[in-house]
Amino acid sequence: MARNRLTPNRHLPFGDRQEAPFYGKDILGVGQFRRADLHDVFGVAHEMREMVARVGSFDLLKGKILANLFYEPSTRTMSSFTAAMERLGGSVIPISEVHYSSVAKGESLPDTVRTLECYADVIVLRHPSLGAAAEAARYARKPVINAGDGPGEHPTQALLDLFTIHEELGTVDGLTVTMLGDLKYGRTVHSLARLLCQYDVQLRFVSPDSLRLPEKVKAELDEAGIRYEETEALDDVLGQSDVLYVTRVQKERFDDLAHYESVKGAYVIDRDTMSRAKPNMVLMHPLPRVGEIAMEVDDDPRAAYFRQMEYGLYVRMALLAMVLGKA
Ligand code: ASP
Secondary structure (H helix, E strand, O other): OOOOOOOOOOOOOOOOHHHOOOOOOOEOOHHHOOHHHHHHHHHHHHHHHHHHHHHOOOOOOOOOEEEEEEOOOOOHHHHHHHHHHHHOOOEEEEEOOHHHOHHHHOOOHHHHHHHHHHHOOEEEEEEOOOOHHHHHHHHOOOOEEEEEEOOOOOHHHHHHHHHHHHHHHOOOOOOEEEEEOOOOOOHHHHHHHHHHOOOOOEEEEEOOHHHOOOHHHHHHHHHOOOEEEEEOOHHHOHHHOOEEEEOOOOHHHOOOHHHHHHHOOOOOEOHHHHHOOOOOOEEEOOOOOOOOEOHHHOOOOOEOHHHHHHHHHHHHHHHHHHHOOOO
C-alpha cells in the first residue's frame, strides 16, 4: 500500500497494532500469514459463522465500501466477497465487466485503482497477470486484497481451503494432502501448498508431467522441510490421502490449445475412485469443475466442495473485518 499525505490516520479504535496485525494491510500472498495469524483469522471466521446463523446480517462494517474489481471471470470469489461485505452491513462497487469500464478505453491498472480508492475503503482485485495485485497495492493507499493474479496466488482461497480442512477433519497437523490436476497454472494450489508449510503435513502432487508444480514453489517446500512426492498416477497415493484437492486444467493459461486438449481429461474422480479412498478422506475442489469430479460423487459425505464454498463466506467476512480494523 502506497503512503502519501492522504494516507488515512492509522490510529486504531482499540488496542495496539499487535492486536490487529491486518488492520489497513494489503493481502497479497499467503506468505504474510504465520500460524498465529491463521489462528486469529479462523477464530474470527467462527464468530462470523455463528453470527450469520443467528442474525444473518449485522452492522460491523456499516458505512464501509468495497470495490470488487475483476478482470477475469469469477462466480464464487466475487459473489462471496459481495455477500461478505453486505452481511457485515457494508456495500459494494462491482466492476466485473471491465470492458464496460474505462479499462476498455486503455486506462492502466494503477489509474483504475487510484480511482476506486477515492470511493471505496478496500479493493478486491482479480487480474490475469502475475504480480498485478502487488502492482496495484504499490499505487493504492487503501488495502488491496488479491483475488487471484493469473497463475500466481489466490490467498483468500487458500485460507478458506485451510479452514475447510480444519473444519472437516479437526486438525491439519499430521495429514497427507494430495493435490491433483493443473499444478503448474493452478494458483490455488500454489497458495495452499505454501500455506501448508506452516503445518506438519506431507504433500503429494499428482499431475501430467507437463503440468507439474513450479520449481519455485517446490523450492519453498524444500526450504520449509516439507516432505512431498510427485507422481502421474493417482493410485500411487490415493489410499494414503487424508485430503484430495482436485483442480481444473486452466485452459485460459495455455498458449497451445492442442496441449490443453491432450491433458484436460487426465483425471476424473468418480465413485470407483472414492471406493479406493480412505473412509474419512475429504474431497475438495476450488471450483469451477469441468469434468474432474463426476456428479455421482456429490452425494458422498466426503465430497466437501460445496461446504468449502460456504466456509469461504465466513473467511472472507473475517478478512474484511480484520483489514478494516473491526475484528
Ligand atoms: N476459482 C479458482 C481460481 O480462480 C479455481 C479455478 O478457476 O480453477 O483460481
